[in-house]
Every structure is written in C-alpha cells, then in structure tokens.
C-alpha cells in the first residue's frame with residue numbers, strides 16, 4: 135500500500151471516529167428508523183415497546199452503546215495498524231484485504247472470506263448500516 139493511500143484511509147478513519155464520538159443522537163434515530171435490527175422489532179412491535187417503557191429504552195441504548203464501542207475499537211485498531219504498517223492485512227488469514235473492501239469499510243480487519251465466516255457467529259448488521 136502506498137503512503138498516499140494510507141494517508142487517505144487514515145483521514146477517513148479519523149473522520150469516522152470523530153463522527154462516532156460526537157453524534158450519538160443521530161445514530162439512535164437512524165437505528166430506530168432504519169430498522170436495522172429486524173429481529174428485535176419482530177420480537178417486540180413498537181406499541182409493545184412503548185408499553186415496556188424504560189426497560190426497552192435501556193436495553194436499546196445498551197445495544198447501541200456496545201455496537202458503537204465495537205466500531206470505535208475497530209477504528210482505533212485500524213489507526214494503530216496504519217502506524218505500525220500492518221494496515222490492510224487480514225487478521226484471520228494474513229492475506230491482503232482487497233482495496234475495494236477497505237474503500238467500503240476502512241476499519242475492516244478481515245478479508246471478505248474471513249468476514250463471511252465471522253458473520254456466522256457475529257451480527258455484522260451494524261457495520262453494513264454505517265455505510
């Protein structure tokens with residue numbers, strides 16, 4: 135990877151980190167309207183969510199907070215990897231991550247095949263929603 139590209143990704147990561155840290159309210163409203171958590175909404179329709187009140191809101195904010203922290207951690211890690219020169223290398227298999235994937239998800243730490251394997255165990259829906 136050329137130093138110029140590294141610098142571009144670093145800038146994008148820094149911008150994303152700033153947005154995640156500063157704009158929580160926008161994330162909450164977009165999560166509610168976009169319906170990215172379909173399973174949850176199927177389990178608990180909106181009118182029931184209102185009846186459930188505080189508990190539901192608390193649970194939702196905890197879910198959002200952990201998602202946000204997860205992305206922030208990935209961004210922090212990607213920034214570290216840029217500094218130590220391992221950015222763009224898959225965490226799972228050690229191969230190069232395709233540039234198109236890094237363009238879509240600058241904090242990706244897995245190549246596409248490894249990410250597919252990972253999706254079986256972890257819900258990647260939030261990351262997709264960010265795009």
Ligand SMILES: [Zn+2]
Pocket residue numbers: 224225226227228229244245246247248249
């Ligand atoms: Zn891989």
